[in-house]
Amino acid sequence: DAGITQSPRHKVTETGTPVTLRCHQTENHRYMYWYRQDPGHGLRLIHYSYGVKDTDKGEVSDGYSVSRSKTEDFLLTLESATSSQTSVYFCAIRKPGQETTGELFFGEGSRLTVL
Amino acid sequence: EDKVVQSPLSLVVHEGDTVTLNCSYEVTNFRSLLWYKQEKKAPTFLFMLTSSGIEKKSGRLSSILDKKELFSILNITATQTGDSAIYLCAYHNAGNMLTFGGGTRLMVKP
Numbered sequence: 001d002a003g004i005t006q007s008p009r010h011k012v013t014e015t016g017t018p019v020t021l022r023c024h025q026t027e028n029h030r031y032m033y034w035y036r037q038d039p040g041h042g043l044r045l046i047h048y049s050y051g052v053k054d055t056d057k058g059e060v061s062d063g064y065s066v067s068r069s070k071t072e073d074f075l076l077t078l079e080s081a082t083s084s085q086t087s088v089y090f091c092a093i094r095k096p097g098q099e100t101t102g103e104l105f106f107g108e109g110s111r112l113t114v115l
Numbered sequence: 116e117d118k119v120v121q122s123p124l125s126l127v128v129h130e131g132d133t134v135t136l137n138c139s140y141e142v143t144n145f146r147s148l149l150w151y152k153q154e155k156k157a158p159t160f161l162f163m164l165t166s167s168g169i170e171k172k173s174g175r176l177s178s179i180l181d182k183k184e185l186f187s188i189l190n191i192t193a194t195q196t197g198d199s200a201i202y203l204c205a206y207h208n209a210g211n212m213l214t215f216g217g218g219t220r221l222m223v224k225p
Contacts, residue, residue: 035215040124042203042215043158058212090157102147102207106157 003027004107006091012113019078021110023091025071031094032074033104034058034066036087043090049074081114088112117142119206121216129224132194136202136219139186144209148187150178153201153218161189161202194223 003026013019023032030051035043035058045058047066055066063085067075078085088111092104119140128134140148147165151158162171164180164187171178175194180187191198199222205215 031211040217042121042217043205043213045212045214048212059214099211100146101163102149102205102211102213103160103163104213105160108156 004091004093004105006089006107006110008110009108010111012115013081014115015082016080019081019112019114021076021089021091021112023074023076023107025074025093027093027095028071029093029095030071032068033092033094034064034074034076035090035092036060036085037090037109038087046076046089078112081112083114086112086114117206117208117214119204119214119216121202121204121219123219124217125220125222127222127224128194130195132223133190133192134194134221136189136191136221137186138188138204138216140204140206140216141185142206142208142214145182145206146209147207148180149205149207149213150187150189151203151205153203154199158203191221194221196223196225199223 005024007022033048034046037043044060049055049068065077088109090109091107122137149163150161162178167182175192178189201218201220203218205213
């Protein structure tokens, strides 16, 4: 158990509404990541963070923003949700010592449906 | 452009069969290749490979990397229904990112 909690776990919303997903970790790890998973695409990196207020874009960042005001929380926001953002969203952390291995630990996922 | 491609996309076998899953990659600044297993929820780590020709093994699962031909395979012997999952490979590059392939969905029938 990597001490990662994602919320909400399931959400249905309508096109054009804002949505925020929360990733909470209990172990004060520096590196946190948001991925989305869609059939046939594996996991694709949206944004990541390497510390409080330090964030950067991944390969599919358009339409998403993130914030990290505290070490333990990494928020993913869809300012105006679209149907193409229907997906399962995974938060991940990298533990100290795993920088050379690349290993990530994943949360349980948040399933978002945009109607 | 860096990429990783997994094959087959899906596979159905019967218990006791042996399966081989493939992962080919084209990346710059390669550091390692990782395999994950994903059942109904979070992906869980299986192996990390950095050197060619050195097999990593865990029970009935094993994996090997070929850095010359740029591929890795994951073998599962004597499959069980509990092996049914999506298997993901990912490369780790010097930018400290993990980039994933599309996954192979394995179904093991009794």
